[in-house]
Amino acid sequence: MPELRKTVVEIEGRLHEEYVVVDGEDLPAWPEDRVLSRVGQPLPRVDARAKVTGTARFTHDIQLPGMLHARILRSPHPHARLRRIDVSGALAVPGVLAVLTHENVPELGWPGRPLFDTVLRYQGAEVAAVVAVDEAAATDALDKISVEYEPLPFVVDLEAAVEPDAPRVYPEGNVSADEASVYVRGDTDQGFAEADVVVEANFRTAAQLHNCFETHGSVCSWDGGRLTVWDSTQHVFGVRKTLAQAFGLPMHDVRVIKQFMGGGFGSKGGTGRYTVIAALLARQTGRPVKLLLDRREENLATGHRHNTLQYIKLGARSDGTLTAIYHQVFAGVGAWGWVAPVGGPARELYRCPNVKTEEYAVCLNLGPDSAFRAPGYVEGTVALEGAMDDLAVALGMDPIELRLRNYADTNQPRNLPYSGKGLREAYRIGAELMGWHLRETTGYLPRKRTILATLGGGGNHSPEGEQPPAGPGGVEDLVCWPGTQPEDLPPHRRRGLGMASQIWGGGGGPPAHAEVRVNPDATVTVATGTQDIGTGTRTVLAQVAAEELSIPVEHVRVLLGDTEAGPYGPISAGSLTVASVGPAVRAAAADARRQLVELAASLLDAKVEELILKDGRVEVAGSPERGIALRELTARLGNFMVTGHGSRGPNPEDVAVHTFGAQFAEVEVDLETGAVEVTRIVAVHDSGRIINPLTTSSQVEGGVIQGLGFALSEERAVDPQTGRVLSADLENYRIPTALDVPIIDHVMVPGADLAANNLGAKGVGEPPIIPTAAAVANAVYDALGIRPTDLPLTRPRVLAAIKRLEEAAQAVEAGAESGKEQAGEGGTR
Amino acid sequence: MKPFAYTAATSLDQAQEILSEEWGSRLYAGGTDLLTLTKRGTVSPDHLVDIKGLADFRYLRHLTGGGLAIGALTTLAELEANRTVHRRFPALARSIAVTGTPQLRNRATVGGNLCQQPRCWYYRGDFPCLLHGDEVCGAAKGENAYHALFGYESADGNRCVAVHPSDPAVALSALEAEVVVAVPGEAPVNWEATPIDDLFQQPTKDFPGTTILNPGDVVVEIRVPEQPKGSRQVYLKAMDRAAWAFALVSVAAVATLDGNRLADLRLALGGVAYKPWRARHAEEIARGHVVSPELVDEIVELAAEGAMPLGANEYKVPLLKGLVRQALRAVTDESRGI
Numbered sequence A: 001m002p003e004l005r006k007t008v009v010e011i012e013g014r015l016h017e018e019y020v021v022v023d024g025e026d027l028p029a030w031p032e033d034r035v036l037s038r039v040g041q042p043l044p045r046v047d048a049r050a051k052v053t054g055t056a057r058f059t060h061d062i063q064l065p066g067m068l069h070a071r072i073l074r075s076p077h078p079h080a081r082l083r084r085i086d087v088s089g090a091l092a093v094p095g096v097l098a099v100l101t102h103e104n105v106p107e108l109g110w111p112g113r114p115l116f117d118t119v120l121r122y123q124g125a126e127v128a129a130v131v132a133v134d135e136a137a138a139t140d141a142l143d144k145i146s147v148e149y150e151p152l153p154f155v156v157d158l159e160a161a162v163e164p165d166a167p168r169v170y171p172e173g174n175v176s177a178d179e180a181s182v183y184v185r186g187d188t189d190q191g192f193a194e195a196d197v198v199v200e201a202n203f204r205t206a207a208q209l210h211n212c213f214e215t216h217g218s219v220c221s222w223d224g225g226r227l228t229v230w231d232s233t234q235h236v237f238g239v240r241k242t243l244a245q246a247f248g249l250p251m252h253d254v255r256v257i258k259q260f261m262g263g264g265f266g267s268k269g270g271t272g273r274y275t276v277i278a279a280l281l282a283r284q285t286g287r288p289v290k291l292l293l294d295r296r297e298e299n300l301a302t303g304h305r306h307n308t309l310q311y312i313k314l315g316a317r318s319d320g321t322l323t324a325i326y327h328q329v330f331a332g333v334g335a336w337g338w339v340a341p342v343g344g345p346a347r348e349l350y351r352c353p354n355v356k357t358e359e360y361a362v363c364l365n366l367g368p369d370s371a372f373r374a375p376g377y378v379e380g381t382v383a384l385e386g387a388m389d390d391l392a393v394a395l396g397m398d399p400i401e402l403r404l405r406n407y408a409d410t411n412q413p414r415n416l417p418y419s420g421k422g423l424r425e426a427y428r429i430g431a432e433l434m435g436w437h438l439r440e441t442t443g444y445l446p447r448k449r450t451i452l453a454t455l456g457g458g459g460n461h462s463p464e465g466e467q468p469p470a471g472p473g474g475v476e477d478l479v480c481w482p483g484t485q486p487e488d489l490p491p492h493r494r495r496g497l498g499m500a501s502q503i504w505g506g507g508g509g510p511p512a513h514a515e516v517r518v519n520p521d522a523t524v525t526v527a528t529g530t531q532d533i534g535t536g537t538r539t540v541l542a543q544v545a546a547e548e549l550s551i552p553v554e555h556v557r558v559l560l561g562d563t564e565a566g567p568y569g570p571i572s573a574g575s576l577t578v579a580s581v582g583p584a585v586r587a588a589a590a591d592a593r594r595q596l597v598e599l600a601a602s603l604l605d606a607k608v609e610e611l612i613l614k615d616g617r618v619e620v621a622g623s624p625e626r627g628i629a630l631r632e633l634t635a636r637l638g639n640f641m642v643t644g645h646g647s648r649g650p651n652p653e654d655v656a657v658h659t660f661g662a663q664f665a666e667v668e669v670d671l672e673t674g675a676v677e678v679t680r681i682v683a684v685h686d687s688g689r690i691i692n693p694l695t696t697s698s699q700v701e702g703g704v705i706q707g708l709g710f711a712l713s714e715e716r717a718v719d720p721q722t723g724r725v726l727s728a729d730l731e732n733y734r735i736p737t738a739l740d741v742p743i744i745d746h747v748m749v750p751g752a753d754l755a756a757n758n759l760g761a762k763g764v765g766e767p768p769i770i771p772t773a774a775a776v777a778n779a780v781y782d783a784l785g786i787r788p789t790d791l792p793l794t795r796p797r798v799l800a801a802i803k804r805l806e807e808a809a810q811a812v813e814a815g816a817e818s819g820k821e822q823a824g825e826g827g828t829r
Numbered sequence B: 001m002k003p004f005a006y007t008a009a010t011s012l013d014q015a016q017e018i019l020s021e022e023w024g025s026r027l028y029a030g031g032t033d034l035l036t037l038t039k040r041g042t043v044s045p046d047h048l049v050d051i052k053g054l055a056d057f058r059y060l061r062h063l064t065g066g067g068l069a070i071g072a073l074t075t076l077a078e079l080e081a082n083r084t085v086h087r088r089f090p091a092l093a094r095s096i097a098v099t100g101t102p103q104l105r106n107r108a109t110v111g112g113n114l115c116q117q118p119r120c121w122y123y124r125g126d127f128p129c130l131l132h133g134d135e136v137c138g139a140a141k142g143e144n145a146y147h148a149l150f151g152y153e154s155a156d157g158n159r160c161v162a163v164h165p166s167d168p169a170v171a172l173s174a175l176e177a178e179v180v181v182a183v184p185g186e187a188p189v190n191w192e193a194t195p196i197d198d199l200f201q202q203p204t205k206d207f208p209g210t211t212i213l214n215p216g217d218v219v220v221e222i223r224v225p226e227q228p229k230g231s232r233q234v235y236l237k238a239m240d241r242a243a244w245a246f247a248l249v250s251v252a253a254v255a256t257l258d259g260n261r262l263a264d265l266r267l268a269l270g271g272v273a274y275k276p277w278r279a280r281h282a283e284e285i286a287r288g289h290v291v292s293p294e295l296v297d298e299i300v301e302l303a304a305e306g307a308m309p310l311g312a313n314e315y316k317v318p319l320l321k322g323l324v325r326q327a328l329r330a331v332t333d334e335s336r337g338i
Ligand SMILES: Cc1cc2nc3c(=O)[nH]c(=O)nc-3n(C[C@H](O)[C@H](O)[C@H](O)COP(=O)(O)OP(=O)(O)OC[C@H]3O[C@@H](n4cnc5c(N)ncnc54)[C@H](O)[C@@H]3O)c2cc1C
Pocket: A731, B026, B027, B028, B029, B030, B031, B032, B033, B034, B035, B036, B072, B073, B098, B099, B100, B101, B104, B107, B108, B109, B110, B111, B112, B113, B114, B115, B116, B117, B165, B166, B167, B168, B213, B217, B218, B219, B220, B244, B245, B246, B247
């Protein structure tokens, strides 16, 4: 019986309490020692052949009879008022059927901002849309639209935007203290007063662009009053809901399809303005419309990981016990958007009674931000784990020892124990694989560093009224004397080891539903309304159903990515698909299994309790001769499908479900050229039971590589004079190439999280990107003796750090000549 | 994209005739640069004259007295795969191996590589740029981390501060290569060879090309002279990532050692000027001297002599010095790697 339950669900690092419908009692998780034969196998993807041979149809591949093509005219200005628009030139282009602007766009129930605004707050804001018989005509017509803009003052620099006299994106100002997300636990003033050692640091991270292979886009088609949309989305049901609202349609008259995904990474979680525009143009012309964004639009207007300016301060006793954490974040969200939980790691990762985090959204005249694979936690981990290494240096403690000293067994914000936490194990395995002990004995930095010099910085940044010592500058940089280096290295190269920890949700939750249909030939169809964002959802769900029904994985076909194919499935985000939809599929398979066994019982004249379903047979336990092959059983039922229903049970109330992990990085820094070469990454993560080690390793490698891009090369560049994006292509926005990928060794901490859900599995999509950049930055710190504060670590930044190192060394030399005391005594802590 | 006419030239004469007579016509070789510029609307040719089919200009020939003649339509991949290039001109081989990607090198011609337009993001985007006909150079006071250290004369915005993007050009400069240019109406016997460095010009508002060539002029051959016996060569390129990126700074070094004496040294720098920048003063100082740490320091300092950072490209000075140091190490000390 369906019932309504209240449960806590975590999505992208934020908690939500929700009412959800669940079906009956959940199954217990497969016990730890249960031998599973389908789950846990490194199976290649069930749709690999379709992808490799090109039969897998992505949104871009959709071709419909009579289909038109639309393109969007976008603002060339970062901030402007639209004075006048004349589309007659565009309408005169042969092949053009219609042009939409703010003047003629029909009234919609669309909950978002106006599709075409008259104040344009970023380069790339929608000005008009053209639909034509082909893409070339639509593109040519864009040039023929004449627009009069009144340019307005703009701000594109995060540090400039927080100044009180900065140009304003909105009249109310760029930083809203009211909308800040502030968290307080205990009393940080007291905590810092109790500390023997206090370290503080500023960090800057750059805006990271998703640059999915498959750009954003939709194909919309109306059939009478019904709308069908092939959309590049992470959430078919979400898009269905918004479109139904926008067009005032009954939900069953909107169908959204996403069969194969060329990447989303968080940027395709909502309903695109382009989707609504395409649907409007399709309705207006009575023909299907395809609207795909190009690479440039992708870089201007489809979201990004916000850039940050972070100030962090840690207090600890001399034994390393944390007494206080203060973390302040300014996030450049763009023209609008959200601040991801950058303070999440500071709130949760370490045991600390006194914590305060503040997260401020700063508006800029740049495209709106969006979620990006572990939003906030990637940025926040850079700051927290960088400061932890500072603290380790200040205390003369091994970084892992310091982390273990502050190991948290409970989720402190929720005051709940963790359902499972394999972080200690991850540290141990990772340290062993990386050879962490070498850091102490054979040449990396000595445990106790001599602090050579402190270098001052510039001014502070804070929102109006607030006075914390935030922003770059104002904080002293420490320069440490490097230890002896390994002998195999030439003198101009330095090697370093660094590590960082990962905490994230990934426990999933309801609502998620599935149906398992057993066909007359005993093949099985799993239907659910989730979608495969590209992580291998089809494969993993097939394994789960096959396990529960004890049939070969090849006998299972998974239908998803279609609001008409299966019951509700959640958004593919927050690493929640396996942990949410997987248990629902298992429950549905168990329901089908129950029915099959009941049917077999009447055929075999046996009691249900006596029967087992194993390897494609239902038989009486202990007397296999009294049994029937599943295939025979289903054939006897005629052309009938046994249909099992299942849903994800509520989350446990007495524990908090999280994923953990640690990554270790080995780098070499060339002191002459500033080149940072990551030579090896060791990634160890705990995500509970692993359904498919092969798809998991793809996630870990992909996460690490994307993390390396964030650490080393990916950065949106904006021209300060025009406020336009300079890097709106893949030449100037630099994602890593195959040659940039180091050796990546990865291990999943063994064990299932039995309290989490009926699979004992948690997500693996986001965790692997979280600690990579922090580990790399800490390794560079280890190599250079000066902590990188600004990411990515491009040549200008690394060479500047090296220059400061040289200056410090010169200062010490000069000091040494005029008497030794200074460097020796004053500099050592 | 504006519609354009297309002619697959069947002879050099035919191509030159169209190119010198039709305003708006453009020579088209591999198209890897021209086509991307056209698609972006940075250039809008009316007529593309495709010379790829002129097989006569796609060759590698040994010159009498040593050296190599390279037909301008030879692809970078063909050059890269050539054994003579590998053995006798390793700096050139290396500079090609780090150019773009394999797909690109399969298509790109060596002539087109020398004549490509700057990669400056102001030029290639919708930004103020002298080469678009605007009054000022946007990069001079903007995001100029990838721009010039030398040769631009003034950062007042009246001069283009872009750098020449070619890697092979830097190696060819250090190898003292010459280019043969076919001028319309001239008989092949009158085609002249000029030093490669003289091919380039600082692009200007009125003449936005990277070379001195007039419409109809075609680079037909590149001649790489035989290098002194025992000469050692290296090409080092600093990039923002491991591949598929233009040089932040690059260095080609060709050294001839007589024992531990530097009989001759040629140093060409890439990514720092509108052309391969020869560190002539450093070369002179080096000539005839015994390799010593002091000499290396001096060469390194002199290589950066006269550098005029623009603001965001300050880092190129230490980078250049570091690369020159590593290049010297590579060409003077066999026992040690770079
Ligand atoms: C993604 C990418 C990465 C790249 N990375 C690198 C790199 O790392 N290093 C590097 O050096 N280059 C790099 N390039 C540039 C590439 O090498 C050039 O685009 C290519 O060499 C140009 O040759 P082409 O034959 O395709 O020239 P085209 O595009 O056909 O022509 C380029 C220009 O030269 C003119 N031209 C061509 N041939 C002649 C001739 N014989 N005489 C006179 N004029 C001529 C044309 O009119 C045109 O103006 C990269 C390019 C791309 C697209």
